[in-house]
Amino acid sequence: MPSKEDLKRRAAEIIDSKADELTAIAKTILQNPEPGFRELKTAKLVAEQFAALGMQPRSGLAVTGVRADASGTSAGPTLAILGELDSLIVSDHPHADPDTNAAHACGHHCQIAMMLGAATALTNSGVLDFLAGRIAFMAVPAEEYIEIEFRDGLRRDGKIEFLGGKPEMVRLGEFDDVHLAMMLHTTSNPAEKSMCISNTNNGTLAKRIQFIGRAAHAGGAPHLGINALNAAMMAMTAINFNRETFRDEDSIRVHPIITKGGEAVSAVPADVRMETFVRGRTLEAIMDANAKVDRALRAGAMAVGAEVKIQTIPGYMPLQQNKGMAEIFRANASELVGEENVGYVDHRGDSTDMGDISHLMPVIHPYVGGATGLGHGATYVIEDYGLAVIKGAKALAYTAIDLLADDASQGNSIAGGQRADMTISEYLKFMRDLASEETYKS
């Protein structure tokens, strides 16, 4: 019976032997960036790789998701290892698609490669013969919460219900048989070192807002107009007037953009549109800030006598990571990059739909370095694929071995030791209740 160390050594050998191939996969995806729910080429590549490993992938989950399972030799928990398929849209990114402006400015291409690396190491190596339970390799769509109008169109067409890939996969039952989930995200933040454990992330709601005024000649008859742009400006001012009531520990982030600010400079703007997120560390804090934002939006409309339509769209839940899994990952990271190169951050202000999964089961969402530049910006590029893909794949494989070897004793204890915040049906109800549309006439 090989020890966990033996199994990890075996996994590392396989990954090292496939290092060039895995890096090439990451770079192929980098060259073919596709934003969420449009990841057709990327999904096809993943399905082919899964098939090549002898698994039976299921494709087209939540539009573009792909899942392939590999079972151990005895009963045990199912561990999902996730990789995110989607890119961002950053037109001035050096690797942007010239037609769509899509670009991997958040390193998701490395996630797919490291997930495939872990799959190779665990399934094509004999390692699986010494693991209990099952591993579900999942390429998930649409983690980046962008192109809200496009996704809302998919929603209205009945192609999706939720606008993020993981919530949609949950809705479709793809997490019904999963007990533990993990993924590994790249980072460019030097404070997060070579690998990094974190604790929590903000959750978020998304809002689409339309201020409706009355158009009029801005020179000849401004007194007949109702200025929807002024309503939007006032609404943003009102939001700012509420900021002092946001608690530091709640990490509230409200950051609107105006997607339509008027049609012609010579007319009083009558149709002004805005999108915003309302992020926070806890659901309670998000809902409190959201009520203040709604009130501020109504105040903007009231200020000038306009009308406002507010659509609230469920976003992502706050992420809370399982400490036991994080500790296992930390130990493996220390072995791979040295203890002094493993960082820790308690809370991050950004959001991920891994947060949603974290309300249903134990998860981890640690970070691996290798990137430089600012996340979501034109400068975010992967410089060290050896770290971001190869060591990342090893960290995932090692952690899977720790969880599922020894008859999955650690995996079972973690899966049994954390009480889920919500059942899947409670989660779906919560998300559906969150969705709302309101028209306020002043």
Next chain:
Amino acid sequence: MTTPSLSIEELKKRACETIEKRKKEIVGLAQQVLANPEAGFRETKTAKLVSDKFHELGIQHESGLAITGLKGRIKGGAGSGPSVAVIGELDSLVVTEHPHADPETGAAHACGHHCQIGMMLGATIGLLTPEVVSQLSGEIVPFAVPAEEFIEVEQRLEMRDQGKLEFMGGKQELIRLGEFDDVDIAIMCHTASDMGERKFAMGGTSNGHVVKFVKYTGVGAHAGSMPHRGVNALNAASFAIQAINALRETHKADDTVRIHGIMTRGGEAVSAVPSDVRLEWRVRSSTPKVVVENSEAVDRCFRAGALAVGAKVNITTIPGYLPMRHDTKLQDIFRRTAVDLVGEPATLVMPTRRNRGGSTDMGDLSHLMPACHPYAAGAVGPGHSKEYLITDYESAVIMPAKIMAMVVIDLLADGAKRAKEVKANHRPLMSKQAYVKFQRERAEITEFDGAA
């Protein structure tokens, strides 16, 4: 003994001679008022000064009208006829930095009302010339009226709650109390600092307005340790002010809209989230209709402020003044008199539509009876500012005293023929009852809870 009948020209000459002779005394009265500035409904020293002078001049009068007003009665010797009020406004502004400000109260005559008391008494002195008064018919009513400046809204609201007054302008209150019921024609003269080479100006109009007292109630909290527990009433008010500014593009130039205000309370301690913030606001415009429209829009902005942060707002709307409507016949008498005294080039007649932007409760009176509210030179500096000073008392007091005395002679001499013509020609825009009803309908208190 019968006095030989003098011509109107001769009567005017005599009255002016008396004023000229007692010039020092008359300017002295104005300067005494300047030295004792008192804001509206508090003009006790000024009222005493007028009362003493009335006594000295042997004028029968009533005091304490609308708290501090004084109304004299001088019967002409030539029989009955219309009653002409010569009005002077008792009150000062509050401009703490004004060189003549009362160091304790900040009150200061930054609008020249002290000259009005001087010229009202001066005109009366001229008209009391025995051979003049004996040949006038009807009645001269020298009238010192309180509180033309619509300020200290919160204090006046308190007086209203105590039942001391209902309307917050002196003439409004005097109308309500019936003190103008027995007056047929009303004249006064205001100093101005924007006259250029002119000595005397008339015509044009002024804005109507409503006044607001706005109280935001938030929730106080330690601003450092617990700002999330507070509701910031200052932010609510700041939002409302920005919202009002966002409306300005919708104001038509013709409407001469003026919306402006002050914050009378902006928080108690910098370390606490402000929970009690108060504003005094004013909505002015050329016509009562536009005033009402803008009053509603401004109320919406105040409510939006409360909604923005989840505060409560209480808006008290107080009836303000009506636009000035000069009686054209009366104005013509003023014009001819001014031309006689200062010459054509120094006399300005503004077009009827020319709106100076400010407001006066003489506008209210002008809706009920023939009235005129011309301007006299002699001041410098922007009105209502610390720089508004009278530099030429001859122009600011003596000349208008003479003009008003001459206008009264024109009206009441010759059996009050002209006064009767002015009266007959005038169509009042409102009856007193209609006026009081209109103003009472403006009064309103609304509450809005932005957190509800």
